[in-house]
Amino acid sequence: MIKPTSKYELKQSCLYLCNLNVEKAEKMYDFMVKGMDDMPAVPLAQKPFLENLKEQSSEIFGWLRENEDVLTRGAEFIKGIFQRKPATPANPLPQINE
Numbered sequence: 001m002i003k004p005t006s007k008y009e010l011k012q013s014c015l016y017l018c019n020l021n022v023e024k025a026e027k028m029y030d031f032m033v034k035g036m037d038d039m040p041a042v043p044l045a046q047k048p049f050l051e052n053l054k055e056q057s058s059e060i061f062g063w064l065r066e067n068e069d070v071l072t073r074g075a076e077f078i079k080g081i082f083q084r085k086p087a088t089p090a091n092p093l094p095q096i097n098e
Contacts, residue, residue: 006043
């Protein structure tokens with residue numbers, strides 16, 4: 001239920017969980033933050049949507065470029081499966097009832 005990413009968010013969560021009772025919230029915060037020295041004081045800034053989209057799309061296109069040969073071989077294989085015609089025997093057998 002508590003998923004803070006900063007000390008500020010942890011303080012806020014403790015205060016809400018203790019029904020705005022500051023004394024209980026301080027005790028809970030002290031208990032929770034003990035041993036978490038590397039937790040940032042404020043939440044990290046989130047990237048704008050377009051910047052995030054740009055990074056993800058460049059990663060996808062980079063992966064496609066790196067694996068282009070594997071993808072083309074797979075596509076050719078699948079295409080070959082669907083384009084195969086049923087095999088006809090080279091010398092058909094003569095009819096039995098002639």
